[in-house]
Amino acid sequence: MSFDEQVVANIVKQVLSRVDMGSAEPNCAAAGGDWPLADQEFHWAIIKASHNEYMRRLYPIINSAVNEILQISQNRQQMQDIALRDNRMILEFLLRRDEAGARYAMSIHMKHLINTL
Numbered sequence: 001m002s003f004d005e006q007v008v009a010n011i012v013k014q015v016l017s018r019v020d021m022g023s024a025e026p027n028c029a030a031a032g033g034d035w036p037l038a039d040q041e042f043h044w045a046i047i048k049a050s051h052n053e054y055m056r057r058l059y060p061i062i063n064s065a066v067n068e069i070l071q072i073s074q075n076r077q078q079m080q081d082i083a084l085r086d087n088r089m090i091l092e093f094l095l096r097r098d099e100a101g102a103r104y105a106m107s108i109h110m111k112h113l114i115n116t117l
Helices: 005-018 024-030 035-050 053-072 076-095 099-116
Strands: none
Touching: 035 053, 035 076, 053 076, 076 099
16 A cells, blocks of 8 residues: 555644644653553554554554553553654654655554563
């Protein structure tokens, strides 16, 4: 699947309007706020903007599993640190309109989190 310029521009616009990865999510985490919610909003904005019906349907399942893992995980801080770093990387590729880079960044993100479990 290939993103056209309009889809990528839409993703960036929606992500930036909903979650400022440069400040909101890290500040939320540092303040003891609802970091998982900020992370979920970031990913949901990407899914919505990409119009990927498969991910729209799969995301609630993934989200539920991640929430359960966060409840019992001894590595919550490590997962948070990895997610913040990876989400910044994903956003950087989106801002550059680099589809391949964004795909690889998301793949790396999933592998990082799986390895922390």
